[in-house]
Amino acid sequence: MHTRSQLSQGAWSGASRLAAVGLTVVALTIAACGGSATPGPSPTDAAVAKATLAPATAAPATTAPTATAVVVNVEASQADSSFLLKADQIAVPAGKVTFNFKNNGTMTHEVLVYPVQDVTKLLALKRNGTDADEKDFIKGLAVGLLDIEPAKSATADATLAPGLYELACWAVGKNPDGTTYEHYDKGQTLTLAVTGPGGPGTSIATAANAINVAMQDGLNGSWILNPDTLVAIAGDVTFKVTNNMKINHDFAVYPIGDVSGPIAAGLTSGQDIDLAAPAVGLFQDLAPGKTDSKTVKLSPGTYVMACFMVSRNPDGTTFVHRDMGQRITFIVK
Ligand SMILES: [Cu+2]
Incomplete structure (x- = not known):
């Protein structure tokens, strides 16, 4: 009990x-x-998208007809002791999704996108300051826009299967007394539903x-x-x-x-x-x-x-x- x-x-x-x-x-x-x-989320087969440091601007217009682009704009911010992520979408259809990330905080943040899952092992390591690579622990990692400095932006494409996903910052911070904390515990997690057969x-x-x-x-x-x-x-x-x-x-x-x-x-x-x-x-x-x-x-x-x-x-x-x-x-x- x-x-x-x-x-x-x-x-x-x-x-x-x-x-x-x-x-x-x-x-x-x-x-x-x-x-x-x-049904819960199904595994994504999307590969980890390469992060490219670039302004979060729209792609150049083309004359050829294209499917409507699915874009999720994400921003990191800080207020008091909370660190937050904000996104302009709560649900997107399965398929190609572009993530534009802007760091509006005062320290380096990142955004990773993956199906909601057990992250106890990774958190245990990161909370005590152990250097652990998210890619070794997070299954189906679809996006990893890492180490984005304040006022900087980054963008990445991912192909997402239907399911419930999490956007999160896994950066580790240091308190004045030398102890460490996880941005994940400071509030930087966000749910994104990817809709389609087998998912929401x-x-x-x-x-x-x-x-x-x-x-x-x-x-x-x-x-x-x-x-x-x-x-x-x-x-x-x-x-x-x-x-x-x-x-x-x-x-x-x-x-x-x-x-x-x-x-x-x-x-x-x-x-x-x-x-x-x-x-x-x-x-x-x-x-x-x-x-x-x-x-x-x-x-x-x-x-x-x-x-x-x-x-x-x-x-x-x-x-x-x-x-x-x-x-x-x-x-x-
Ligand atoms: Cu419980």
């Missing part, structure tokens, strides 16, 4: 900025029927008052959250979550931001992480086969839904379920 502790110290370093979002649990209903479970349908970008989420197995032993939409309408948003897995899981919703402090504390203590407000822990210990439903009031912005339960590996080390794949970003508008 998991024990739980309220993390009061340094649990939310961006609290002052994020407090304005004001999450409130407004209702609780128990749903009787199961949630919809659509185009309805994944349809704004709704309710989001149905299935907790299920993902690629390569990962654990994923499979939502039916990534866009909520501001106001009362109902989350109906079904646990299709073999162990209990938690489910929290929070405005995207720095969670490095709570994660470090949870990994050290081995106790499940309860994010401080404005995060809302909607469900705790949702049992296998169960469905539960709750409504929260959300204002416009980018949010994360994730499980912050902490479990132990056979070797005694700890991991956060979020890092096993149980993390999805979504927008409220």
